[in-house]
Amino acid sequence: MSLYWFGNCRTEEQRAEMERLDRAGVCLFCPDVIRSHEKQQIVRETAHWIVTPNEFPYAGARLHLLLIPKEHVTDLVELTAPARADLFEALSWVKDTHGLDHYGLGARNGDSRFTGGTIRHLHLHVLVGEGDADPDADGEFTPVRMKFSSRPPTR
Numbered sequence: 001m002s003l004y005w006f007g008n009c010r011t012e013e014q015r016a017e018m019e020r021l022d023r024a025g026v027c028l029f030c031p032d033v034i035r036s037h038e039k040q041q042i043v044r045e046t047a048h049w050i051v052t053p054n055e056f057p058y059a060g061a062r063l064h065l066l067l068i069p070k071e072h073v074t075d076l077v078e079l080t081a082p083a084r085a086d087l088f089e090a091l092s093w094v095k096d097t098h099g100l101d102h103y104g105l106g107a108r109n110g111d112s113r114f115t116g117g118t119i120r121h122l123h124l125h126v127l128v129g130e131g132d133a134d135p136d137a138d139g140e141f142t143p144v145r146m147k148f149s150s151r152p153p154t155r
Contacts, residue, residue, distance in 0.1 A: 003027050003120050005112035008150055014056045018118060029068045029121035044097075048083035049090040054125070060142030063103070063128040065094055073122050075109040087124075094126050103128050106146045116147030 004022045009015035017039075018028075026033045034040050034050060043065075044051035050068045057064035067090050069083050079087075095103070104127040108115035131141040 005118055005120070005150075005152075007152060008112065008116055008118045008147065011056060014118070017055075027072060027119070027121050029119060029123055030072055031070045034068065044090065044093050046086050046090045046093075048080075048086040051090055051094060058125075058127065058144050058146065060129050060131070060144040061127050062130040063098060063100075063126065065126040067091065067094070067124040067126065069122055074111075074120055075122060076107060077109075078122075091124075091126070098128075100128060104144065104146070106148070108148065113152040114150060116150045 002022055003026075004018040006015055006018060009018065021028050021033075028034060028037060028040070029050075031050065034052065035042065039055050040052050042050055042052050048070055050070065052066050052068065054061075054064040054066050067087065069079055069087075071079060071083055073079055076084075091105075094100070104125070106125040106127065107122065108117040109122070112118060112120050125146060127144050127146065129142075129144045131143070
């Protein structure tokens, strides 16, 4: 089974990068790969987590960070106890550093073909919408939407 599910790509650039990584047989979110990836900027590291901006942020997001466990798992319940506990250190750092008084947190667990995800390595999305900065602002508003389901093609 591939590390990537191409059916949920949002842009051609994202698909091309995932195909390149898939051909190389590497998981972008595993620590050695993400540390050497030219486009992934690590903004914080804890004992068990990496915090990085999403290279392909969702429409409407003024902040879109990923919390990525250093363990290669596909479900939150597969994390070791130390990694589960350390998640809150990473999340607290994000909240404090960005002065957040509200945010969304999304995680897809299991098989990417059904969850709306693209990569078979657990990661959590920290999302703040662009309209959240000024609720009285006039103009176009794009709500942040995170896909939590998909249907793979039948063969």
